[in-house]
Amino acid sequence: MFLAVILYCATLTDVSSCDVMVRKNYLHETEKMCKTELKNVARGLLISGHFVKGKCFAFNPYGEQV
Numbered sequence: 001m002f003l004a005v006i007l008y009c010a011t012l013t014d015v016s017s018c019d020v021m022v023r024k025n026y027l028h029e030t031e032k033m034c035k036t037e038l039k040n041v042a043r044g045l046l047i048s049g050h051f052v053k054g055k056c057f058a059f060n061p062y063g064e065q066v
Helices: 031-047
Strands: 002-009 018-022 051-058
Touching (some): 031 051
């Protein structure tokens, strides 16, 4: 399972303009599915003028090693 996380900033040189977006109620079954959604959301943020960095993290909700 994979967790999508996006860091987006309104101003590249001002970290106080940054925020993190995590879709915590939905885990993706594959890394490919996670990256596809990440790209779609990032594209929308880029169009609106934000600076964006996203990543999919392997995540096991049951606490076992990934």
